[in-house]
Every structure is written in C-alpha cells, then in structure tokens.
Amino acid sequence: xxxxxxxxxxxxxxxxxxxxxxxxxxxxxxxxxxxxxxxxxxxxxxxxxxxxxxxxxxxxxxxxxxxxxxxxxxxxxxxxxxxxxxxxxxxxxxxxxxxxxxxxxxxxxxxxxxx
Amino acid sequence: xxxxxxxxxxxxxxxxxxxxxxxxxxxxxxxxxxxxxxxxxxxxxxxxxxxxxxxxxxxxxxxxxxxxxxxxxxxxxxxxxxxxxxxxxxxxxxxxxxxxxxxxxxxxxxxxx
Numbered sequence: 001x002x003x004x005x006x007x008x009x010x011x012x013x014x015x016x017x018x019x020x021x022x023x024x025x026x027x028x029x030x031x032x033x034x035x036x037x038x039x040x041x042x043x044x045x046x047x048x049x050x051x052x053x054x055x056x057x058x059x060x061x062x063x064x065x066x067x068x069x070x071x072x073x074x075x076x077x078x079x080x081x082x083x084x085x086x087x088x089x090x091x092x093x094x095x096x097x098x099x100x101x102x103x104x105x106x107x108x109x110x111x112x113x114x115x
Numbered sequence: 116x117x118x119x120x121x122x123x124x125x126x127x128x129x130x131x132x133x134x135x136x137x138x139x140x141x142x143x144x145x146x147x148x149x150x151x152x153x154x155x156x157x158x159x160x161x162x163x164x165x166x167x168x169x170x171x172x173x174x175x176x177x178x179x180x181x182x183x184x185x186x187x188x189x190x191x192x193x194x195x196x197x198x199x200x201x202x203x204x205x206x207x208x209x210x211x212x213x214x215x216x217x218x219x220x221x222x223x224x225x226x227x228x
Contacts, residue, residue, distance in 0.1 A: 032215065034215070041222070041224075042221060042222065043119075043205050043206075043207070043219030043220050043221055043222050044158070044205070044217075044219050045219065046215075046216040046217065046218070049215050049216075087157065091215075093215075102148070102160040102163065102173060102174075103150075103158065103160075103207075103217060104157070104160075105150075105152075105157030105158040105159075106157050107155070107156065107157055108157065
C-alpha cells in the first residue's frame with residue numbers, strides 16, 4: 001500500500017492560513033488523496049479529496065503537486081475549532097478488494113491554533 | 116437530522132465478558148464499517164459490510180464479531196477472545212463501499228477492568 005508522511009505537529013495563529021503538507025512518493029496512478037480530521041474525543045470528519053487537480057470546498061483547499069508525490073491541505077483562515085489531528089490518506093478506488101473500502105489512517109498532524 | 120449514532124459513549128466491562136456496541140445510521144447508506152483507535156494512533160479496520168446480510172473481516176477482526184440484519188444497524192460484539200479490548204471504537208458508513216466520503220459516529224470508549 002502506498003504510504004503517506006506527515007509532520008507530527010504544527011502550530012498556527014488564529015485567523016492566519018495554514019498549510020498542512022503530506023508526502024506520498026509511492027502514490028500510484030489510481031490513488032485518490034483524501035484528508036480527514038479528528039477533533040479530540042470525536043470521530044473523524046471528511047475534509048476533502050482529489051486525484052490530480054487542485055480542489056476547493058467550503059472547508060479547505062487541496063493543492064496537489066504536478067508529479068502527485070506530495071499534496072498540501074490549506075485552511076484559509078484558521079479558527080480555534082480547526083484544532084484537530086489531520087490525516088492524509090491514499091485510497092485506490094480502482095481496486096475492488098478490502099483495500100479500497102477501508103481508510104488507512106496513520107498518526108496524522110496535530111494542529112494547534114493559538115488565539 | 117441524518118447521521119450515525121453510537122451508544123453508549125463510555126462503557127466499562129469486566130475482563131472475560133462479551134460486550135456489544137451499537138451503531139445506527141439513518142443516512143440510507145449501504146456500506147458500514149467498524150474501526151478501532153488506540154491512544155495516539157490512527158484507526159484500524161475491524162469489519163466492514165457492503166450490504167445487508169454481508170460482512171467482511173478487516174485487518175484486526177480476531178476477537179470481534181458483527182451482524183448486519185438491517186441496513187441501518189451494524190452492531191459490534193467484543194468477545195472475551197479479544198486480548199486487549201480497551202480502546203476507542205468508531206463506526207462509519209458510506210453511500211457505497213468505495214464511495215469517497217465516510218461518515219463517522221461519535222465513538223464508544225470501551226474500558227475493560
């Protein structure tokens with residue numbers, strides 16, 4: 001399975017943009033890049049996903065490198081409610097076995113937001 | 116409001132007892148999943164179900180059992196055979212098995228004394 005590498009922790013000041021990096025140098029052509037976040041003592045929450053092109057939604061933006069070996073989740077204005085662990089996950093949706101059904105979570109990046 | 120509910124939020128059991136964790140969804144999703152999370156770790160898949168009356172083992176199914184008799188319900192039983200059952204258990208669902216977005220419940224924190 002293709003793996004991802006994220007920094008253990010990051011800090012941001014409130015109302016400033018945050019760029020959360022993820023390296024996935026062994027990504028395959030059919031791997032989608034997903035981001036989830038988990039607030040303390042809660043279940044994870046879907047943030048965004050993409051394949052090749054940059055993506056925007058109401059929560060965040062996803063910037064994908066041209067060679068797809070890295071990506072960056074961008075929170076445009078961090079709030080205190082954005083303090084969470086952010087997970088970068090690869091899913092091969094072209095594969096029909098169990099690997100395409102599960103989300104393989106690593107340890108993620110713990111984002112702290114300073115008021 | 117549509118969503119996934121898990122009950123109870125906290126559960127305490129004595130060693131050697133079986134315990135069943137509840138997971139209900141009213142999103143009309145076909146696929147449901149059970150994950151386990153240990154402190155400071157990511158999630159690991161226990162079981163998943165693509166459709167009613169069908170379920171498959173995930174990476175760490177030993178010591179657990181599930182049933183999927185109704186579309187909206189996917190209970191997980193932690194049996195006495197599970198060697199280290201104390202953990203945070205998360206249930207999730209998605210429209211279809213390989214659909215991009217999984218919706219998670221609030222979790223059940225199980226402590227075995």
